[in-house]
Amino acid sequence: xxxxxxxxxxxxxxxxxxxxxxxxxxxxxxxxxxxxxxxxxxxxxxxxxxxxxxxxxxxxxx
Amino acid sequence: xxxxxxxxxxxxxxxxxxxxxxxxxxxxxxxxxxxxxxxxxxxxxxxxxxxxxxxxxxxxxxxxxxxxxxxxxxxxxxxxxxxxxxxxxxxxxxxxxxxxxxxxxxxxxxxxxxxxxxxxxxxxxxxxxxxxxxxxxxxxxxxxxxxxxxxxxxxxxxxxxxxxxxxxxxxxxxxxxxxxxxxxxxxxxx
Numbered sequence: 001x002x003x004x005x006x007x008x009x010x011x012x013x014x015x016x017x018x019x020x021x022x023x024x025x026x027x028x029x030x031x032x033x034x035x036x037x038x039x040x041x042x043x044x045x046x047x048x049x050x051x052x053x054x055x056x057x058x059x060x061x062x
Numbered sequence: 063x064x065x066x067x068x069x070x071x072x073x074x075x076x077x078x079x080x081x082x083x084x085x086x087x088x089x090x091x092x093x094x095x096x097x098x099x100x101x102x103x104x105x106x107x108x109x110x111x112x113x114x115x116x117x118x119x120x121x122x123x124x125x126x127x128x129x130x131x132x133x134x135x136x137x138x139x140x141x142x143x144x145x146x147x148x149x150x151x152x153x154x155x156x157x158x159x160x161x162x163x164x165x166x167x168x169x170x171x172x173x174x175x176x177x178x179x180x181x182x183x184x185x186x187x188x189x190x191x192x193x194x195x196x197x198x199x200x201x202x203x204x205x206x207x208x209x210x211x212x213x214x215x216x217x218x219x220x221x222x223x224x225x226x227x228x229x230x231x232x233x234x235x236x237x238x239x240x241x242x243x244x245x246x247x248x249x250x251x252x
Contacts (some may be wrong), residue, residue, distance in 0.1 A: 027188065
């Protein structure tokens with residue numbers, strides 16, 4: 001392993017809590033789109049199809 | 063905790079939809095790509111559906127689903143030949159980005175930087191840092207010890223600091239120089 005950035009080990013310097021918080025907040029922003037967007041139709045269709053399949057199976061068992 | 067869970071026995075099949083937004087977010091974090099992420103979520107739903115008989119009701123459905131997504135991604139990734147970060151990825155990330163006055167980073171650059179981080183560190187940071195998982199829940203999802211999650215997430219943050227020059231606060235004066243350094247430092251196979 002090569003020595004990164006001239007320091008002995010990454011462990012030595014911990015990043016400042018403020019920086020760590022900044023990173024987390026930006027990551028939340030980065031992924032919040034996906035979490036707040038409406039689900040794509042392909043996904044909701046898939047769920048519907050699976051439910052229907054189950055329902056049919058159940059009906060068939062009876 | 064009683065062993066007769068009487069309060070509305072929620073069917074995980076009904077509950078799954080409430081976890082899809084978070085699954086999509088996690089998938090984007092893993093793949094770094096919107097459409098690949100949605101493919102991954104689709105596969106996850108299909109797998110989950112076929113495995114619901116193995117799901118223990120009352121256990122953490124979210125972690126269970128995330129684990130399926132993660133395993134699906136890992137096996138896909140294994141199939142593809144080793145996907146490695148290239149000089150261009152480093153280049154894109156290094157074009158970064160001092161945070162603006164509000165500490166906001168350019169998200170594209172953050173996304174590019176995330177792709178350079180080893181998967182296990184990346185996923186730990188996404189779960190704990192972005193998705194609001196507790197350390198324990200993330201550990202359950204990734205099938206490892208809580209301490210491992212903690213240190214992986216921290217290593218990921220450190221890597222981002224390095225890649226994006228966050229602590230130095232500013233970019234080297236000459237971008238060309240820094241890129242040249244990156245290129246020179248990157249073994250060709252990297």
